[in-house]
Amino acid sequence: MTHFAKPKLPSSKGVKTKNKVTTEGLWTKCPVSGEIVFNKDLEANLMVVPKSGYHFPIGCRARIASMVDAGTFEEFDASVKSGDPLKFVDSAPYPDRIKRYEKDSGLPEAVICGTGKLHGIPVSLAVMDFRFCGGAMGAAVGEKITRAIERALKKKIPCIVVSSSGGARMQEGIFSLMQMAKTSAALGRLAEAKLPFVSILTYPTTGGVTASFATLGDVIIAEPGAMIGFAGARVIKETTKQTLPPGFQTAEFLLKHGLVDQIVSRLEMKDRLASLFQALHVHKYQARKTSSASPFAAAS
Numbered sequence: 001m002t003h004f005a006k007p008k009l010p011s012s013k014g015v016k017t018k019n020k021v022t023t024e025g026l027w028t029k030c031p032v033s034g035e036i037v038f039n040k041d042l043e044a045n046l047m048v049v050p051k052s053g054y055h056f057p058i059g060c061r062a063r064i065a066s067m068v069d070a071g072t073f074e075e076f077d078a079s080v081k082s083g084d085p086l087k088f089v090d091s092a093p094y095p096d097r098i099k100r101y102e103k104d105s106g107l108p109e110a111v112i113c114g115t116g117k118l119h120g121i122p123v124s125l126a127v128m129d130f131r132f133c134g135g136a137m138g139a140a141v142g143e144k145i146t147r148a149i150e151r152a153l154k155k156k157i158p159c160i161v162v163s164s165s166g167g168a169r170m171q172e173g174i175f176s177l178m179q180m181a182k183t184s185a186a187l188g189r190l191a192e193a194k195l196p197f198v199s200i201l202t203y204p205t206t207g208g209v210t211a212s213f214a215t216l217g218d219v220i221i222a223e224p225g226a227m228i229g230f231a232g233a234r235v236i237k238e239t240t241k242q243t244l245p246p247g248f249q250t251a252e253f254l255l256k257h258g259l260v261d262q263i264v265s266r267l268e269m270k271d272r273l274a275s276l277f278q279a280l281h282v283h284k285y286q287a288r289k290t291s292s293a294s295p296f297a298a299a300s
Contacts, residue, residue, distance in 0.1 A: 025039075026038065026039055027039060028042055028056070030049040030051075030052050030054050031054065032049070032052045032054045033049070033051060033052035033054070035049060035050075035051050035052060037049055037050070042056070043062075045267070046058060046062070046063075046066050046266050046267060047062075047266075048265065048266055048267055053224060053265060054224075054225065055202075055203065055223050055224055055225060055226075055265075055266055057130060057131075057164070057202075057203065058266070059129060059131065060107070060111070060112045060127040060128065060129035060162075061112065063127050063162060063266075064112065064114075064116070064125065064127055066266065066269070066270065067116075067118060067125070067127075067160075067269060067270050067273070068116030068117060068118055068123070068125065068270075069116065069117045069118065069119065069120065072116040072117040073114050073115070073116035073125075074114050074115050074116065075112060075113070075114040076113055076114050076115070076147065076148075076151065077113055077143075077144045077147050077148075078108055078112075079108075080109065080140050080143055080144050080147075081098075081108055081109055081140050082094075082098050082109065082138050082139070082140045082169075082172075083139065083140070084098075084171075085139070085172060085173075085175050086171070086172060086173050086175075088171040088172070088173075090171075094171045097133070097171070098133075101131075101132045101133045102132075104131065105129060105131040105132040107129055107131070107132045109132060109140050109141060109144065110128055110129055110130075110132040110133055110134075110135045110136060110137070110138075110141050110165070111126055111127065111128045111129070111135075111141050111144050111145060112126070112127050112129070113125065113126045113127075113144045113145065113147065113148040113151075114148075115151065115155070115157075118270060118273055118274055118277070119270065119271075119274040121157075121158070121274060121277050121278075122155065122157045123152075123157055123158050123159070123160055123273075123277075124148050124149070124151045124152035124155065124157055124158070124159045124160070125148065125159075125160050125161075125162075126144065126145045126148040126149075126159075126160070126161045126162070127161075127162040128141070128161075128162060128163050128164045128165055128209075129164060130164045130165070130166075130204070133169060134165070134166035135163075135164045135165035135166060135209075136165060136166050136167060136168065136169035136170075136176070137165060137167065137168050137169055137176055137179050137208060137209055138168075138169035138171070138172040138175070138176045138179070139172055139175045139176065139178075139179060141169075141179065142176070142178070142179025142180075142182050142183055143179075143182075145161060145179075145183050145186075145213060146179075146182050146183050146186045148161070149161075149183070149186040149187055149189075149190055149197070150186055150189075152190060152195055152197075153186075153189060153190050153193055153195060156193070156195060157195070158195065158196045158197070158198065158277055158280075159190060159195065159196070159197045159198070160197075160198045160199075160200065160273065161197070161198075161199055161200070161213060161214070161217075162200040162202060163199065163200065163201050163202060163205040163209050163210075163213075163214040164202045164203070164204065164205065165204070165205060165206065165207065165209040165214075166204065166206055166207055167206050167207015167208045167209055167210070168180070168207055168208035168209075176208070177208060179208070179212070180208050180211060180212035180213075181212075183212050183213040184212050184213060184216060187213060187216050191218075196218050196219070196276075196277070196280050197216070197217050197218050198217055198218065198219050198220075198221065198273065198276065199213065199214050199215065199216065199217030199219070199220045199221070200221045200222070200223070200269070201214060201220065201221070201222040201223070201226050201228050201251065201260070202222075202223045202226050203223065203225065203226045203227050204226070204227040204228070204229075205226065205227070205228045205229075206227070206228070206229050206230065206232075207230060207231075210228060210229060210230050211230055215259065217261075219261050219262070219276060220259065220260050220261050220262075221260070221261065221262045221263070221264050221269075221272070222251035222254070222255070222260045222262075222263050222264075223251065223263070223264070223265070223266055224251060224252075224263055224265060225250060225251060225252070226250070226251040227249050227250060227251075228249055228250070228251060228254055228259070228260070229249035233248075233249065251263050
């Protein structure tokens, strides 16, 4: 799993003292422009700084709410959680770490999966959250994402996966690495059925997630400034013995070099996805939903 500074969601609470309430924690400074933004305004803008467009991390449930039509999301597989197949212990037993991740993030796992409608278009959705174990992919994450892909296949609808991860979960060893092949095989079946898979890369997308489903999208979209890579810059430099170009693991660099198809602001993501699916003839879905043929076959 690639190591880097953990992004944090800004707090929206002030600090109460005996005689007054301070403004600490009510404002956030943009690391790019230096702009000071009121946290409630930042949250209302999906954690995107209005002037600079800088994207702070956003929780998976808030992201889902921004992507699907209100009241249409149905969560699946919430009971699928991490096991401890290796009885792994480092400075703390792995099950204790899982309990801490659950408490700190308020999530059952590092990915939330379900179905919903995007401007009326039915989709299967899997959204990762870095707050749970750095979004690391273990057996439970791989199983949930695989089921989300298979759900799209069964329902003959598009699949969207939003990645935010440090890579494979080391506490599960080979069981976590097996999820790379498992998710990729499921996407192979989705491709055979000519159903679209859109991969959305956010800060950060690294390690085994990048080396599997995250970069297998029919269309790969990244958020502005997202860090995307496999190994860390230091490891790559030491291995290749070469000087690395500036920003070589950013969405903008990878767009220029062909890995990423589009860079789309979080504020425009829902509309962009709808336009994409309409271009793939998804509007024919309702008329052909009883047919065994894929509604996207005409776009292949």
